[in-house]
Amino acid sequence: AEMERTFIAIKPDGVQRGLIAEIISRFERKGFKLVAIKIVVPSKEFAQKHYHDLKERPFFDGLCDFLSSGPVIAMVWEGEGVIKYGRKLIGATDPQKSEPGTIRGDLAVVVGRNIIHGSDGPETAKDEINLWFKPDELMATKPLSREEIAN
Numbered sequence: 001a002e003m004e005r006t007f008i009a010i011k012p013d014g015v016q017r018g019l020i021a022e023i024i025s026r027f028e029r030k031g032f033k034l035v036a037i038k039i040v041v042p043s044k045e046f047a048q049k050h051y052h053d054l055k056e057r058p059f060f061d062g063l064c065d066f067l068s069s070g071p072v073i074a075m076v077w078e079g080e081g082v083i084k085y086g087r088k089l090i091g092a093t094d095p096q097k098s099e100p101g102t103i104r105g106d107l108a109v110v111v112g113r114n115i116i117h118g119s120d121g122p123e124t125a126k127d128e129i130n131l132w133f134k135p136d137e138l139m140a141t142k143p144l145s146r147e148e149i150a151n
């Protein structure tokens with residue numbers, strides 16, 4: 001079976017506040033493996049695709065404006081249980097309800113500026129990785145075959 005992967009993004013507020021290294025280091029120290037990373041300013045249309053599940057919610061438009069308001073750090077992290085445990089590292093959606101020790105619990109105050117996104121399950125992880133990354137932007141984590149090494 002393939003190793004589990006999840007999509008994690010540091011939102012514009014996290015980037016603007018200088019929290020990139022802090023957030024990456026929490027995933028890194030846990031032992032998860034970074035397999036893709038880039039800095040991008042998503043268009044509003046792209047943000048609407050990313051959050052399409054929430055299009056009926058009253059905050060959808062503001063949320064998409066916000067995600068497209070500045071640089072985002074888009075990442076793919078790999079490891080056993082990374083989807084569920086990544087959500088644990090992130091904490092509850094509303095930082096007022098996030099436990100201390102979580103990223104949102106320690107570093108954020110309001111739901112509209114909760115600094116980080118993480119896929120909420122295996123299907124969304126797959127969809128979000130495919131939305132944000134081309135296959136050749138992901139590190140191959142399998143050992144190279146003899147043929148691959150020779151070519």
Ligand code: DAT
Nearest residue numbers: 054059063092093111112114116117118120
């Ligand atoms: P999560 O980001 O924890 O997966 P979600 O998928 O339910 O949470 O919502 C996506 C984002 O939308 C969330 O990170 C912040 C924003 N959001 C959610 N609920 C909100 C609310 N009640 N008011 C304003 N923004 C909200």
Ligand code: MG
Nearest residue numbers: 117118119120
């Ligand atoms: Mg979500």
